[in-house]
Amino acid sequence: MGDREIGQFAAARSRTASAARYRDLMRTHVADHPLIAHKLTVLRDERTDSPTFRRLADELVTLLAYEATRDVRVVDVEIDTPVARAHGVRLAWPRPLVVPVLRAGLGMLDGMCRLLPTAEVGFLGLVRNEETLVPTTYASRLPDSLTGRQVYVLDPMLATGGTLAAVISLLIDRGADSVTAICLLAAPEGVAKLEKELAGSPVPVSVVTAGIDERLNERGYIVPGLGDAGDRLYGTVGSA
Ligand code: URA
DSSP: OOHHHHHHHHHHHHHHHHHHHHHHEEEEEEEEOOHHHHHHHHHHHHTOOOHHHHHHHHHHHHHHHHHHHHTTOOOEEEESSSSSEEEEEOOOOOOOOOEEETTTTGGGGGHHHOOOOOOOEOEEEEEOOOOTTOOOEEEEEOSSSSOOOOEEEEEEEEEESHHHHHHHHHHHHHHHEEEEEEEEEEEEHHHHHHHHHTOSSSSEEEEESSSSEEEEEEEEEEEOSSSSSHHHOOOOOOOO
16 A cells, blocks of 8 residues: 555545544534524614514524424325326424423424424423522423434523533433424533533434524623523513
8 A cells, every 4th residue: 555545544534533423423503594694683682672582583493493404304205296296205203393491492482383383392391400500300291202203402592501401311311313402592601511411422412503602601691692582582570
């Protein structure tokens, strides 16, 4: 083998090694589209009121869902058009499962179901113990087994990543085939936390988001972010 061939062989081996490592990593996809950037900008603006925020979040989720469902499973079918026999596809069984994380994830559900109307919907609510910082589940409505299910988690803000990591781990433990989280915005700290916690996951995990911002502030808000997504979706509930 000449020097050039050895060089090519080494390069190919290193490409294979990095491809294998890449499979172990969580995939993070930042959807890059002018309409997404436009809607996100209006969403961030503090002058945007709750009804407009809800409508834009809904539209944004549908656009993100388009990217997030790129690997949704389909099966081949044959149908008859009014003109001729044609090949096509339809969504495979079992149906995809959509899981909004309470409370703010609920504001993303309609936008997701617009694209995947036949998906089944489960719910998860987690709360963080302020002493141990460990998130625990306070509400869960999921099929008993998630074996063979492609799961789409809806959580608008990937901030510290603690809750989302717990949600994704729970879904994997229940047998999910793949987990894709759709987040309006993410912080680098949250992405890093998910990559660390979910390294070596037995199933593919991905995050699809409209943007990765600069950082988290000392209160755990994404900077520049858009503020508290739950409050902006539903308005703050003050005492009477
Ligand atoms: N949750 C939010 O609603 N906003 C943030 O910036 C971080 C977490």
